[in-house]
Amino acid sequence: MAGPRLPFLRIRTAILFKENGIDLKGKHACDVGELAGVPFEAAKHTALADARGIAAGFVALIRRGAPNLFLSDGAVSPSA
Numbered sequence: 001m002a003g004p005r006l007p008f009l010r011i012r013t014a015i016l017f018k019e020n021g022i023d024l025k026g027k028h029a030c031d032v033g034e035l036a037g038v039p040f041e042a043a044k045h046t047a048l049a050d051a052r053g054i055a056a057g058f059v060a061l062i063r064r065g066a067p068n069l070f071l072s073d074g075a076v077s078p079s080a
Contacts, residue, residue, distance in 0.1 A: 012069060020061050032057035 017024050022035045030049040033056030034040045042049045062068050 020066050029054050036060035
């Protein structure tokens with residue numbers, strides 16, 4: 001079965017962060033990790049920094065018990 005389409009995932013991602021106290025409105029992708037409490041240690045506004053910022057934000061939320069959107073059922077990761 002194919003995963004969710006990108007527009008749905010973008011909306012669900014924004015909702016997930018907002019439900020966990022992080023408003024992404026007006027922010028850049030590289031800001032996501034810092035907003036989730038993860039220190040940022042790279043040059044901002046590069047593709048790599050954006051990817052790392054988003055990944056760090058997801059990891060921080062999942063470790064706090066947020067649903068893991070990367071699992072097919074949205075469950076909390078067992079290693080969280």
